[in-house]
Amino acid sequence: MQIKGSSSGLVLTSRRAATCTDSEVDERVNREACRRVGLRSMAILPLLIGEQAGGVLKLAWRDPRPFDEDEVPVGQAVADMTAALMFHASQEGAQTLQRKVTQDPATGLPNRSWFYEQLRVRVDDAIARSGRVGVMAARVRPQQRDVTMEIARRLARECREGDVLARLGGDEFGVILSVAARRSIIQSQE
CATH class of the missing domain: 3.30.450.40 (GAF domain)
Structure with missing residues (x-):
């Protein structure tokens, strides 16, 4: 200039x-x-x-x-x-800034913006491959911060490899399900 x-x-x-x-x-x-x-x-x-x-x-x-x-x-x-x-x-370092932008400070899980970015990437990929994307949303009613933390731990424990778990807001969690054949999803529910 x-x-x-x-x-x-x-x-x-x-x-x-x-x-x-x-x-x-x-x-x-x-x-x-x-x-x-x-x-x-x-x-x-x-x-x-x-x-x-x-x-x-x-x-x-x-x-x-x-x-x-x-x-x-x-x-x-x-x-x-x-x-x-x-x-x-x-x-601040780039990693610290990246974490602040993409991570929920209370649970350590990815946050809403990171979740939506991952969802966009996976939907684009599914469209390109004529595949599918599974999404699950859960709303819980925790009374205290430690309850929210426990819910986050339990949800993380139940996620499969490749699933994406995020805290979307106060009492909302979202999961982008890894690609699985319809039959394997049905069998896992039985």
Whole structure:
């Protein structure tokens, strides 16, 4: 990113937001770059980490437009949250972040987002192979956290190799059943 003489550079050095209502008449912007990406107006907001600006967040529009007095403060709040997330992400390892995003902290089981991603992958695979996917959902009514933990342990113990067990929410668990012939499923229920 070019800093000297650019709108982004101005925002980085001043640590203050800037707006451009029309890139065709604003001398601070690179008109050719704006034309290439098809933008005519923008708000450029500093990503502040403490007193330092670590980058900018650009909100862009295809048409020239004025900015309401509330838009820049709301945009800056989004930029501040983005900067905080970036800072915390840089402080934690990738594995820790991956675990936080995909694992239920109470049970240690995969969470809803991981479950749905695995379900999407398995459904796509089943469609490609003209196969099947089995899904089971269970809603339980635990009274305490230790009961939820015990239910999670029991469900995990009953899952077969290749099954995917996840905690979907407070009292909901889901299982993606591994591929099995219809006959073997019926026999296991007898």
